[in-house]
Amino acid sequence: MKELLAFEQVSYHYDSGGEREALFPLSVRLYEGEKIAVLGSNGAGKSTFFLLANGVLTPRSGTIRLCGEAIGKKEKQRMQLRRSVGLVFQDPDVQLLAGTVEEEISFGPINLGLPEEEVRRRVEMALSYLGLTAHRSRGPQYLSGGEKRRVAIADVLAMEPQVMLLDEPSSNLDPAGRQRLEDTLDDLHQKGMTLVIATHDVDFAWRWADRVLVFHDGQLVRDDTPEAVFAEEELLCRCGLEQPLLWRVAKALNIPVPKCPEELANDQIGRKTE
Numbered sequence: 001m002k003e004l005l006a007f008e009q010v011s012y013h014y015d016s017g018g019e020r021e022a023l024f025p026l027s028v029r030l031y032e033g034e035k036i037a038v039l040g041s042n043g044a045g046k047s048t049f050f051l052l053a054n055g056v057l058t059p060r061s062g063t064i065r066l067c068g069e070a071i072g073k074k075e076k077q078r079m080q081l082r083r084s085v086g087l088v089f090q091d092p093d094v095q096l097l098a099g100t101v102e103e104e105i106s107f108g109p110i111n112l113g114l115p116e117e118e119v120r121r122r123v124e125m126a127l128s129y130l131g132l133t134a135h136r137s138r139g140p141q142y143l144s145g146g147e148k149r150r151v152a153i154a155d156v157l158a159m160e161p162q163v164m165l166l167d168e169p170s171s172n173l174d175p176a177g178r179q180r181l182e183d184t185l186d187d188l189h190q191k192g193m194t195l196v197i198a199t200h201d202v203d204f205a206w207r208w209a210d211r212v213l214v215f216h217d218g219q220l221v222r223d224d225t226p227e228a229v230f231a232e233e234e235l236l237c238r239c240g241l242e243q244p245l246l247w248r249v250a251k252a253l254n255i256p257v258p259k260c261p262e263e264l265a266n267d268q269i270g271r272k273t274e
Ligand SMILES: Nc1ncnc2c1ncn2[C@@H]1O[C@H](COP(=O)(O)OP(=O)(O)OP(=O)(O)O)[C@@H](O)[C@H]1O
Pocket: 014, 015, 016, 017, 020, 021, 022, 040, 041, 042, 043, 044, 045, 046, 047, 048, 049, 090
């Protein structure tokens, strides 16, 4: 697999954070086509990791590499990082600035200097992908929380980044909105996009991710498959996480852990007919 993004001993502390390190030296590599869930309790360092990965924050020490090339202080390199690694912010209000949804989504592609026709194509693609066509002329500030989140995702999608980081994208979404988000993520993944999602939803992480990063107190404490991470009860407890519901149900029934409720139902029907 091709390496896209590498952190080599990257650390960060906020000026306003006192003595506290937001991120201790972190080394991790992200590869093309991965579906990664980033877990950790409040203040664990997930958003800080994302802000560094997309170049909003600059490491205090260590090196970030994009496709092997070290990102230094040069504006051109930092622009390349922002272009390749899209970030959907935890709080959409931080991200949404323009007068209308359509203007908001076109802002990024225009800034990339793309021809008008290409900007239009990308805006239409992002609007329809996120089911926002009917909202195109509305002011983002007047949308509901879930609609704002969809605009924030469309914003980044229109940039067509190689890696998309989504910081708790399902908060504020109703069940239909969550399903639409998961369908969109599946679609993007099939098109070859690398996806990294910070979430408190362990059930989602279990059914969706093929790799899980666990942060705790500013440190990456586990980087493994969902199967390995969720089997470690002591680790989950220490990091303020819980096992997915299907793990708890499967354990109570003493059966292998299914990926989705449908698998569980099939297993139980199979048992009854044995
Ligand atoms: N702008 C800031 N100024 C000072 N300290 C900050 C700032 N943003 C975050 N921190 C601190 O950095 C640490 C890591 O915060 P971060 O936002 O990365 O956590 P998180 O894992 O994203 O948490 P959450 O699940 O609540 O979003 C915390 O101790 C937090 O208080």
